[in-house]
Amino acid sequence: MYPDYMKESIAKVEKTRERRYRLALEHGKEVFKPMTEEEREGILERYHPDYQSDARKRVRIGPNKGELITDRVVDLLESYPRDNPDQFDLNDVDFDTEILIIGAGSAGLSAAIEASERGLNVLIATKLRLGDANSMMAQGGIQAATQRNDSPAIHYLDVIGGGHFDNKPDLVEALVMDAPKSIRWLEELGVMFDKNPDGSMIVKPGGGTSRNRLHSAKDYTGAAICRTLRDEVYNRSDRISYIEYSPVTELITDDRGQVAGAVIYHLETKEYSIVRAKAVIIATGGFGRLHIRNFATTNHYGATADGLVLAYRVGANLLYMDSVQYHPTGAVFPEQVVGFLCTEKLRGLGAQPVNKNGELFVYPLEPRDVEAASIIRECERGHGITTPSGLKGVWLDTPLIEMLNGEGTIENALPAMFRQFKRFDIDIRRYPILIYPTLHYQNGGIEINARAETKIPGLYVAGEASGGVHGRNRLMGNSQLDIVVFGRRAGINASERVLGGVKLGMLTMEHVRNYMRELDQLGDVPRSRIAPMILPDYIPDHVKAKQLTLNYFGTLT
Amino acid sequence: MERKMIGVYILGEYFKVPEGSTILTALEYAGFQLKRGVGCREGFCGACATLYREKGEYKLRGGLACQTVVTEGMTIARIPFVPAERANYDINKLKPDVNTFAELYPSVFRCVSCNTCTKICPQEINVMDYIQDVIRGDIASAAITSFDCIRCGLCALRCPAEIVQFNIAILAQRLYGKYLAPRSPELEERIKEIEEGKFDAEIKRLKGLCREELVREYYAREIEIS
Numbered sequence: 001m002y003p004d005y006m007k008e009s010i011a012k013v014e015k016t017r018e019r020r021y022r023l024a025l026e027h028g029k030e031v032f033k034p035m036t037e038e039e040r041e042g043i044l045e046r047y048h049p050d051y052q053s054d055a056r057k058r059v060r061i062g063p064n065k066g067e068l069i070t071d072r073v074v075d076l077l078e079s080y081p082r083d084n085p086d087q088f089d090l091n092d093v094d095f096d097t098e099i100l101i102i103g104a105g106s107a108g109l110s111a112a113i114e115a116s117e118r119g120l121n122v123l124i125a126t127k128l129r130l131g132d133a134n135s136m137m138a139q140g141g142i143q144a145a146t147q148r149n150d151s152p153a154i155h156y157l158d159v160i161g162g163g164h165f166d167n168k169p170d171l172v173e174a175l176v177m178d179a180p181k182s183i184r185w186l187e188e189l190g191v192m193f194d195k196n197p198d199g200s201m202i203v204k205p206g207g208g209t210s211r212n213r214l215h216s217a218k219d220y221t222g223a224a225i226c227r228t229l230r231d232e233v234y235n236r237s238d239r240i241s242y243i244e245y246s247p248v249t250e251l252i253t254d255d256r257g258q259v260a261g262a263v264i265y266h267l268e269t270k271e272y273s274i275v276r277a278k279a280v281i282i283a284t285g286g287f288g289r290l291h292i293r294n295f296a297t298t299n300h301y302g303a304t305a306d307g308l309v310l311a312y313r314v315g316a317n318l319l320y321m322d323s324v325q326y327h328p329t330g331a332v333f334p335e336q337v338v339g340f341l342c343t344e345k346l347r348g349l350g351a352q353p354v355n356k357n358g359e360l361f362v363y364p365l366e367p368r369d370v371e372a373a374s375i376i377r378e379c380e381r382g383h384g385i386t387t388p389s390g391l392k393g394v395w396l397d398t399p400l401i402e403m404l405n406g407e408g409t410i411e412n413a414l415p416a417m418f419r420q421f422k423r424f425d426i427d428i429r430r431y432p433i434l435i436y437p438t439l440h441y442q443n444g445g446i447e448i449n450a451r452a453e454t455k456i457p458g459l460y461v462a463g464e465a466s467g468g469v470h471g472r473n474r475l476m477g478n479s480q481l482d483i484v485v486f487g488r489r490a491g492i493n494a495s496e497r498v499l500g501g502v503k504l505g506m507l508t509m510e511h512v513r514n515y516m517r518e519l520d521q522l523g524d525v526p527r528s529r530i531a532p533m534i535l536p537d538y539i540p541d542h543v544k545a546k547q548l549t550l551n552y553f554g555t556l557t
Numbered sequence: 558m559e560r561k562m563i564g565v566y567i568l569g570e571y572f573k574v575p576e577g578s579t580i581l582t583a584l585e586y587a588g589f590q591l592k593r594g595v596g597c598r599e600g601f602c603g604a605c606a607t608l609y610r611e612k613g614e615y616k617l618r619g620g621l622a623c624q625t626v627v628t629e630g631m632t633i634a635r636i637p638f639v640p641a642e643r644a645n646y647d648i649n650k651l652k653p654d655v656n657t658f659a660e661l662y663p664s665v666f667r668c669v670s671c672n673t674c675t676k677i678c679p680q681e682i683n684v685m686d687y688i689q690d691v692i693r694g695d696i697a698s699a700a701i702t703s704f705d706c707i708r709c710g711l712c713a714l715r716c717p718a719e720i721v722q723f724n725i726a727i728l729a730q731r732l733y734g735k736y737l738a739p740r741s742p743e744l745e746e747r748i749k750e751i752e753e754g755k756f757d758a759e760i761k762r763l764k765g766l767c768r769e770e771l772v773r774e775y776y777a778r779e780i781e782i783s
Binding site for chain 1: 577579582585586587588590591592593595596597598599600601602604624626643645646647648680681700704705707708727728730731732733734735738739740741742743744745746747748751756759760763764768771772774775776778779780781782783
């Protein structure tokens, strides 16, 4: 429960609630004026973490050499391989497969289903278990222009405006045009979406959407999708095999420059295996566990951007890796849930962000970067509340949800959120929650085209690891869509490549040797800085001081 | 700020950890670098099922390591994997009725209504109720009741009848989503419109706009949300 000084602030929130409730009845979601273009740009420049002077640095190696990129991503790219490529005998192939998929979130699982549907043999290598991914944690919804007052063109405009007009048009077109049939595909696999008794979809707005377009499965939308895809993958064991606890540590090419396999490492047995494949799909997700600018994160334990490193070393280029998504509403109290996601669906259902005096300060459904910057500004103005552990935040007034939508809405539509706070003695039906932006999503990634191809033959990317779909800021519900649309496209197009006949030459890891030579030439990259990171490192210093471990997972020193 | 330390027994071994830690962060504080038994760290993936006893208590409790706060004298056992029977099936060839379960998971009929599954569930799902739903052939109710299941597996571990509740749950959910949930008429219409090319010209026009034109259209667009 909240300490007394927070209760005093909550009393102020309660005092203004009736007025804000009336405002919502009168103006719908527009309880505060949405920002103009100039206002958006202005607040981002001053308050968004990406725009701070030390947020980015120039990467000195690889295809994006010379570009300004988020600092910890640069460290990751300027890292040595985990292993010397000379140690591997590439003639000794352990797994020969048609398609290798790296990662088993909803993008990887969708790709696997589509490839198996085409009769191909698939191997999934995943660092933890099938379904251990950010996909499983998505709460709020999946976008698709299914409503009669909506259209793929309106969706297109929302996506590209939210992304600051930097999105690749072909990718946005694929995203919005495939969206309705992706929902149907998921339904046919057995995903349970929230519906009205007549079968019509219950849809809500999200930040930056101009229509009600978020389809949800309570606030377990990602889990409902991901567990269904995983179950389907289990059922296709005749075509799809998988190895768990086995991250890929390096890609393998052939002597013609095609991607032709990978080195996988088993986390428990510490064995390395060589995989040969005619096409490789990277579906490794994002980078929240890099804790960029020391932010807490909503992300899965395994979100360490491994795919970026693998693809970059083999010559694929990155797009918009100067841009990081901070989800506006991460929990900051109690301490056990710091950084956890408080779904945007809360605001979609009418919860309002208010400061310590109970005052509104922003339109609740701005695109995420703008909403996050506004919350940071409010705290910097001294209008935030400080937690006992020294974090700052503003209130998200959740009791409004039931005032606006009726008693029982929170338990029915937001069971995960309700449960999350109830576990720590906070009833979100009665009390607001304290929130601050939290590191959430990798807006950019490995550049792909609408076929999910990279510029390297044989290498495909889908989902959060890819770049270009969302420009420099993703909207709520478009990642769940992205992973299904481009997961499937990757699976379909990789299959087409293999069915078209692929001749592999001699396997090689020359690209890794070249990369190491370039790193040597930089002169100042410590040998102990290694990537892919695989897992973050949360061992406290007092324990480390007594260990003689040479390389931790997550070493980014 | 100096934090108060408390003693816990991790797999029987004594460690001092900060008060207020979850079981997960307590393990990490003690120096365990976790590979198994850790996942999303936010209560959504079911990777970190844990059995524990509070000091002086006879009761064996279950929970998620990422969601359970340690207490003085707590004894903690990690459950990184749950061996469980799972049926393979082609969802397209199943019927959403009790016979499907009788064939794929006959153990469901062994339920003795002891409610142990419900008592251990960290999601507070009425697990026994949905197992009884299945036995009665009410697949819709089973799907809806089990919906919040995150597959931590504690129910199956504790079940004296050796039922695999969480695998039964996903089957019920898929059968409901595919066969029993009413279809959305507007979704079918929209898919047809897209296939007929209704939006092609408009998308092509938008793709052809320069940045300035896009900016203008974007900020001038009508907002119709509720």
